[in-house]
Amino acid sequence: MLxxxxxxxxxxDFQTRLPEVLATAAAAGVGRMVTISTHVARFDTYRALAEAHESIFCSVGTHPHNAADEPDIPAERLAELSVHPRCIAIGEAGLDYHYDKSPHDVQQRVFRTHIEAARTTGLPLVIHARNADEDMIRILTEEMTRGRFDAVLHCFSSGETLAQVGVELGLYVSFSGILTFRNSEEIRRIAAAVPHERLLVETDAPYLAPVPYRGKTNEPAFVAHTAHVLAEVVGVSDEEVARFTTANFYRLFSKAAAADSIGGQALAS
Structure with a gap:
């Protein structure tokens, strides 16, 4: 299972196609997926998707693009919403200096609030980082000294130093369809250096469809193509990548393992 x-x-992109998308994912061996929050105000939508479909979990958080829209949601509110049994993570939150849709100081403050929520709840933080490596490294290092928290650097497209620091701090690193792009040699080199026990795969659907679907609407089934390239990069079989990325998922997102009997099987394998 992937x-x-x-x-x-x-x-x-998925409003009228969700049953088809889920069926295609299942046929491709993608048994679980996490629909990720970008606005806390939309949590009811994420929760409803996770409640309606056994294959879907959700998170709660504010994307850095939307930090200026939700600048003052306290960690206590994030923690309160995350109690829902299908909510398994905090985020996505972080820093995006590429589009600059929210001021940098607001992004940083909101990011630190999400770190606090992850620390107090014990749920992993889903981190968005784009063109902000220096500040991301500084904040992660500072916050980890104030108290440990679990996290994943999602859709990794940053520099080697951030990946190294992330692994040193105990974070996981997740790779998307970017890994399959022809001009992504550096990302493949970074992926090869990440310990197998810290690797995850994702789609970030509907964005970043992997080769051979690049330019089309991405969907969970396509994570199999990213996993195949990851297998080539790290020098193992597709089956081994499926095994260890699934085990890593359930180790990091331990609430999913508790809610899902497959989690226990994956961790035992």
């Missing part, structure tokens, strides 16, 4: 550890099934 897990799509990060997708956005609430987006308009």
């Amino acid at each position: 897990v799509d550890s990060h997708c956005h099934l609430d987006f308009p």
Whole structure:
């Protein structure tokens, strides 16, 4: 079984196609997926998707693009919402200096709030990082000294130093369809250096469809193509990548393992 550890099934791309998308995912061996929050205000939507479909879990958090829209949601509120049994993570939150849709100081403050929520709840933080490596490294290092928290650097497209620091801090690193792109030699080199026990795969659907679907709407089934390239990069079989990325998912997202009998099987394998 494969897990799509990060997708956005609430987006308009899937509103009329969700049953087909889930069936295609199942046929491709993708048994679980996490629909990721971008607005806390939309948590009811994420929760409803996870309640309606056994294969879907959800998170709660504010994407850095939307930090200016939700600048003052306290960690206590994130923790309160995360109690829902199908909510297994905090985020996505982080820093995005590429599009600059929210001021940097607001992004940083909101990010630290999400770190606090992850620390107090014990749920992993889903981290978005784009063109902000220096500040991301600084904040992660500072916050880890204040108290440990679990996290994943999702859709990794940053520099080697951030990956190294993330692994040193105990974070996981998740790779998307970017790994399959022809001009992504550096990302493949970074993926090869990440310990197998820290690797995850994802789609970030509907974005970043992997080769051979690049330019089309991405969907959870396509994570199999990213996993295949990851297998080539790290020098193991597709089956081995499926085994260890699924085990890693259930180890990091331990609430999913508790809610899902497959989690116990994956961890025992």
